[in-house]
Amino acid sequence: MGDVDVLFLHPSTHVLTPEGEVVRYVAMPMGTFALADLLERNGYSTRIVHTGLKRMLDPNCRVENLVKTFEPTLVGIDLHWYCHSYDAIKLADCVKRCTNAKVVLGGMTASFFAEEILSSFDCVDYVIVGDAELPMVELTKALMSNREVSDVPNLAYRKGSTIKRNRRAYLASDEDLDKLTCSNLRLLEDWDLYVRLIHENDVLSPKLKTQGWLMIGRGCFTNCSYCGGANLAHRKIFGRKQPIFRSPEKVGEDLKAFEELGISCAYMDFDPYADRRFYYKLFELVRKERIDISSQFLVWSLTDRNFVHDLKRTFNPLYTTLTISPETGSDFVRLQNRGLYYDNQSLLRWLEMLEEENVPAELYFASGLSGETVEEFKKTMKLGEKIIRTYRNVVAASCNPLFLEPCSPRFLMPKKYGIRLKFKRFSDFYETYRCFAEGAVPSSRLGYDTEHLDESQIIELSGKFNDMVNSILEGENLV
Numbered sequence: 001m002g003d004v005d006v007l008f009l010h011p012s013t014h015v016l017t018p019e020g021e022v023v024r025y026v027a028m029p030m031g032t033f034a035l036a037d038l039l040e041r042n043g044y045s046t047r048i049v050h051t052g053l054k055r056m057l058d059p060n061c062r063v064e065n066l067v068k069t070f071e072p073t074l075v076g077i078d079l080h081w082y083c084h085s086y087d088a089i090k091l092a093d094c095v096k097r098c099t100n101a102k103v104v105l106g107g108m109t110a111s112f113f114a115e116e117i118l119s120s121f122d123c124v125d126y127v128i129v130g131d132a133e134l135p136m137v138e139l140t141k142a143l144m145s146n147r148e149v150s151d152v153p154n155l156a157y158r159k160g161s162t163i164k165r166n167r168r169a170y171l172a173s174d175e176d177l178d179k180l181t182c183s184n185l186r187l188l189e190d191w192d193l194y195v196r197l198i199h200e201n202d203v204l205s206p207k208l209k210t211q212g213w214l215m216i217g218r219g220c221f222t223n224c225s226y227c228g229g230a231n232l233a234h235r236k237i238f239g240r241k242q243p244i245f246r247s248p249e250k251v252g253e254d255l256k257a258f259e260e261l262g263i264s265c266a267y268m269d270f271d272p273y274a275d276r277r278f279y280y281k282l283f284e285l286v287r288k289e290r291i292d293i294s295s296q297f298l299v300w301s302l303t304d305r306n307f308v309h310d311l312k313r314t315f316n317p318l319y320t321t322l323t324i325s326p327e328t329g330s331d332f333v334r335l336q337n338r339g340l341y342y343d344n345q346s347l348l349r350w351l352e353m354l355e356e357e358n359v360p361a362e363l364y365f366a367s368g369l370s371g372e373t374v375e376e377f378k379k380t381m382k383l384g385e386k387i388i389r390t391y392r393n394v395v396a397a398s399c400n401p402l403f404l405e406p407c408s409p410r411f412l413m414p415k416k417y418g419i420r421l422k423f424k425r426f427s428d429f430y431e432t433y434r435c436f437a438e439g440a441v442p443s444s445r446l447g448y449d450t451e452h453l454d455e456s457q458i459i460e461l462s463g464k465f466n467d468m469v470n471s472i473l474e475g476e477n478l479v
């Protein structure tokens, strides 16, 4: 028996550029921390290793050596986001080549493609399909005592030449989420570097900011066309019909722990209900407990002024921002793609209100939306320009080409959304990210064309938007 019973490995996405290897998507799924902590509390020793951070610290670092040091019985690899499709499998292969440890994959991408992954890659022993808390504890228990895994809920695996999926199912409830602690960051090696680098996409790149992602709940009640975490995906993968929440008290405990760890900003991205009743309770608790932390709050719909007041009097202003993704400047295109709709006029009034309240705002736009044409995209350019020139509280506005997300509405119903799919199987995602990792050119980067735009046009449109924003900011000496 080695030092560690269960080793969690986070794959990162490795991209080979002419300047050398670059690590992308540093953030880890919040559930990994919860799982590792849960196993510890069940008597198993765990450790989390972020392979991207390890490579940043030491370009000669070899995963083989790390895994050999820990001698784990089970290795858990998160494959939640499709961008890790290649690196997750590469890690699994590496583990199998250097130890006898069993390998389990989990997360939304792994869940959605479980059967294909198990049929194609011998290096993966198990996939947990859906919520992983109880399954992970039971799988560990079974392996540590050399028992069969046929009763472990949500588990898919190979048996001989067939793929099995256990009948027993587990769907986490609000109460189950409340048993989790998501702030035990010390289980991650180099966690202090992680909290400094996690906000890699923050355009302001504040050098001393440290950030922690807060787990607030799971699920969504609506369906944005491009989102792999939409209601449809949660129903299909987890069997979850409605969003579930942790209690404000448990979330408050994690915020307190973040503060004690020296984290200066909590990233809060779970906002399914416009009444925001949950947050009024949470914010009251944060004030009562005098927790001193900033909040990067991602709103999924427009808020009223009351909410903004409450946010302001709760969080430290240093890094507090509201982030919103209008995606497009065309009301027509937004209506076709966003589950929670608002029009441009309402958005502008909301930004004006934030300006009056002195709250910084960040905006994200996208290209490649369903129904978007070159003409419609001009409205995105126009809206972006107006916002940047008008509101002094807007600290960032950027545009990104949409990637095809597995199990998103447009992936499941391409015709309805006017999409021509280039990625249909796990192997398509795997192949594209293999090319990125090896410095080769993939046959498709985004995984689709729309009925109006091909991939290169979609990428070009985002580039134009970002050039426009940069030239305005440069003209005003703001960058």
Ligand code: SF4
Pocket (backbone or CB within 6 Å): 219, 220, 221, 222, 223, 224, 227, 228, 229, 230, 231, 300, 339, 340
């Ligand atoms: S992008 Fe849309 S569908 Fe996805 S989680 Fe946000 S609100 Fe829900």
